[in-house]
Each structure stands twice: as structure tokens, then as C-alpha cells.
Amino acid sequence: MPTLIDKIWAAHGVRDLGDGWALLHIDRTLVHDLIGSMVEQFADSGRTLADPDLVFATPDHAVSSAPGRTATTYPLGGRLHGALKEACAKLGVRFFDIGQEGQGIVHVMGPELGLVLPGTTVICCDSHTCTNGALGALAFGVGSTEMVHALATSTLRMRKPKQMRLTLDGVLGQGVTAKDVILHIIGTLGASAGVEHLVEYAGSAVRDMEVEARLTLCNLSVELGARSGIVAPDEKAIAYLRGRRYAPAGAQFEQAGAYWRSLFSDDDAVFDREEAIDVAAVAPTVTWGTSPEDAIAVNGVIPGPDASKDAAKQRSIAAALDYMGLEAGRPIAGTPIDRVFIGSCTNSRISDLRAAAAIARGRRVAPNVSAWVVPGSVAVKRAAEAEGLDQVFLDAGFEWREPGCSMCVAANGEQAGPGVRVVSTSNRNFVGRQGPGTRTHLASPAMAAAAAVAGAIIDVRSL
């Protein structure tokens, strides 16, 4: 009867608070530099941290990604870094500092270190905490007040969200990745389809995906409006975790594995909403507007306000076309671009960099295009360098930079200018996300690399 989420929820109920509310145990709290001042206040206020061993921190949002950067290369970020580092020392929280194995985008570092385990509850003051659901964890973003609650008590007061199952069947076509699939889903169902829900991704296409592809899939759950996404842990997830630094070892790993294999939705489980998508029909996908739901096949045409029957959405489409400097009815392919950003918690893992490097190898970034590759973590960077991917990118004219969020949110000052058109492997094309007036097109790493060499949005399959 129970769903995967029901099982995890039940295992974490400290107390039933009535009216559908529960006091839920939180197994892992991940912390980043953007809330450095808040953690500093927590430490200074004399509050005690309920369980320092369950909290892990790293600077990612506001650190420079410039080669040779230090904590203070971006001064505002340096202040947050300092505050976080000091507070962590005071509170006894493990802090993965710049240059150390473990530093990286918080949602890249958590799975990579084996901190995120199937069946655990994971929170972070960041909406893309949903990424971690790929390993079968119940992982979601919280605001800073809830974060303080979790730091002080290792729990959260929560009402169980509704549940949606998204079944993905079929085989991915050539040049199509998990990023294209999730953009296509958001384009089809809309950016508020998942509101008030947790989403379980199921189906043969999800089982066929490697763990890193599932991380990309789950990463955009919040862009579907959902609080989180989750995939039932299988042998791939278990194999992924074996030997990771904070994953259990030896007999305890086997004991854990036996439990993890019991975490799936029962055959007769009932969901509040069910949707099915045939991924065989998905083409390489790119966004044209200022919401992730503005996603179309790369060989499609830019829609106009008449594409929606909803008045508020029609106004949004018109405003988006204006902001993006695009004309309805024209093909999206062929749109000239200025910059490319390959990175972010969506697409900065080793498999992403390999996919981009496969396109970059032996080619050159188009003149007038500036293209960055920002690995997701120190570990990813080192792995890529060991394979020579850095050289592939450098030879092709890409910049090879230091790990962090960088241009995904531009909280470290790495903004593109007004009117600058960027193809980005990140997850948000919001107005001003990459800098005031900057125009963002979301795409997969291979599509972004293809755009870099073509100097325009282009179908990666045509290269």
C-alpha cells in the first residue's frame, strides 16, 4: 500500500502533531555560504546545535570561479565565507573549504561524499536540495527560519505534501539527455504542475538512467513546482554509494543495502496525481523565455501569446518575448548567442563534462563567444583533469574554472551584461538571474557546447 515517500515519512516521525502535521526527524542538514551570516547569528545567539555531526557546510554560491581564486577574490562572498567558516568552527560543524576535496556546489558535494543516503531526510537552505532525491532520499529546500529550527532541534514541523508519480517510459533518442527530458516535462505540464506535491519519478526510462542523470532529472523538480523529486533506490544507486567517504562501509553497508532495497512504492500504492511521458518523443530541448516552462524542441518555433488560453500567462509570454528580444513564429535554432555557461548543480558532474567535451574536442569556440566550464566540485575538477578534459576545453577555447555556482545565480558577481544572450546548463532562465537584462537559454551540456562552437543555438544532432 505505502508509497516510497510514505515509507520514508513514517520512518522519520518523531511525533504526530495532529491535523496531518508531524515532527519529522532530519538526518542531514547541508549549509552553504549564502546563509553564512545566519549561521553566524545562530552561533552568536548562544543557541545550541542539536547534532553537529549531522550538519555539513561548504562555500559555493558567493565564491569566485576565477582560476587561482581565494575566499576573498569576490569580497562580498569573502565576508560570508569568513562568517560561515568561523561559525562552523564554533559549532563543531564539518566545513569543506576552498581547495579541499569536498568543496563544491552543495548538491554536487552531498551525493559525491556519500552524505546523502537512500531513505534519509536531507534539507538545505536552497530549493535545489531536491537534486538529492535521485539517491532515494527525501530531500527538500527550506527557508532560513526553518533551517534554524532544524539546526536547533534536528527536526521540522511538516504537513505531508501530496504525491505525484511521473512515469517515464521509452528509450532516449540520440543527443537527448535527462536535462532535455525534464525541460520537456516542465514545458508540457507547466511550471506549477507540481505545486504542493512531492514527485516520484518511475518507469523504465528512469531505471535506465545512471545516477548522475537522475540527479539532473530531480534537480529541476522545483522548476516543475514540486517541493522535491525522488527515485526509488536500486542497484545503480547502491553501487554509486559503495566506497564513498561518508557512506557506511563493510557489513554495515550490506545491512543498509538490504534496507534500501525495501524502499519502493508498493504495486497498489495510490498517488494524488499520475502523469506519464514517453521519452522517445523528446528532442534536444531549449528554453526561449523566462520560465523553465518556456521549453521547446530545438527544431521548434518560438511561440506567441496565443499559445496560451490563460490571460496572465499570455501577458507573461509577451513580456518574456520582449525581455528575450525574440520574435514569435521564428525558429529558435539559428539564434546568435554571446556566452555559454557549462556548470551548476544541474549539469556540472563528470558525465556532464564528458558530454560537453565530446562536442568540444577538435572544434573551436566561435569568435565573439565566451564560453566557461565550471566543474561542480573539487572532486569533479580533479577527475576531469585526470582524464584530460580540461585540456580538451582549453584547446577548444573554453575557460576552465574553479568549482562553485558561478554564473548560475551570479551571487559571486559573475554576471553577464544587459542584453547578453547566454546558453546555460543551469536550471533557471528567470529575468535577471544571470545579471540584470541578461537573456538565458537553458540546455543540456552537449547542446551548450554545440552552441559555443556554432555561435548560435543549434541542434546538437546536426554537428
Add this chain to the structure above:
Amino acid sequence: MDPFTTVTGRAAPLLLANIDTDVIIRVEHLTAPDQTVLGRYAFESLRYEADGSEKAGFVLNRPDFRGAPILLAGANFGCGSSREGAVTAIQQMGIRSVIAPSFGDIFYGNCFQNGLLPIRLPENVIAELAAAPLLSVDLARQAVIAGNAVHPFEIDPRRREALLEGLDDIGLTLKQMAAIRDFQSHDRVARPWVWTPVALNGTTS
């Protein structure tokens, strides 16, 4: 947190879908030392020209809606990031309640943590409210009142109570610490793998 009871005043219609948290408050303002001036930067890209002057057409710049305590919005308002500054920026503009067909989940939760009342009402009702000269939001009655029209809204009873009384969640939960420790000692036996690896936390490098 201050309790919330009723709010009466103008309701500014900002009827666009998917107004996201980056539009509500840009991330660089959250890294600035002074977090009490966020209101000045709320809705920056909609509100100001590139040279910093006000856009005359933006609803909250219009003399009749400047300082309005109620905001009417399109679907999926506050989608995007978990930044609580999105809530405080709106509050610092003087807005006490936002009425929309739907909200981003994290934003919706953050509203309650800070005493901003988010109300879900259907789009056609919001269109009607936009035509009213004055609105009253009454949390105790669970209704939005426009002249003679009374529009009831749904709200979780716990959240309503917490807002009405200005309750502090952390204080309440700290009283449950014994139950939490009890849960944990059982969990250490049931799921040791959750606990053992991180017990090395301080010693690994």
C-alpha cells in the same frame, strides 16, 4: 513574529504568472550586510529603469497603489528559490498579504514563518477583487471582503492559529527535545548506518 488579524486597504494587481523569487529580490541584495533595506529592491526589474528611475507603468509605482498592503498576483507566485529575503522584501514594501491562484511551495511556507499571509483564491475571484476599491483580509473569519462580497479562503488550521497568535515554532519544538532524543536512540539501533559514518565527522579531513 507579530500576530496577524485583519488588514484593510488597496490591493495592487500584479497579474502575471510565475513571478519568481529572483524577480522579487535579486540575489546580490541578500549578500549585502544590511538586510533591512530589501524593500527598496523588491521587484527591481519590473519597478525600475536601467538608470534607476521608476517605471511609471508598474503598478506599485502608481500613486493609488504605492504602499498598498495587499498584492494580487498570478499563478505560481514566488516560484523559485528558498530565499526568505523574498518574503521580507515584500513585507518591507508594506505588503501584509498576497492573494494568488497558487504559490511556490517554499515561498508559501516562508510567508507563515514571517507573518505575511498568502491566500489562494481562483483566478476569476482575483479578477473581481482587482476591480474593488478597497479590500479587507480577515484571517479570523478566513475571508477576503470586498464591499458586500465575502470570499472565503482555505488555510491550514495550524498555520492560521500560529499566525493569529504569533507562535514561535522553535520554542514549541524545543519542549519536545526529550521525545527527539528518544527517537534518535532508537534510530541509532534501527539504522546505524545513518549515524556511524558521520560520527567520524570531526576527525576526518
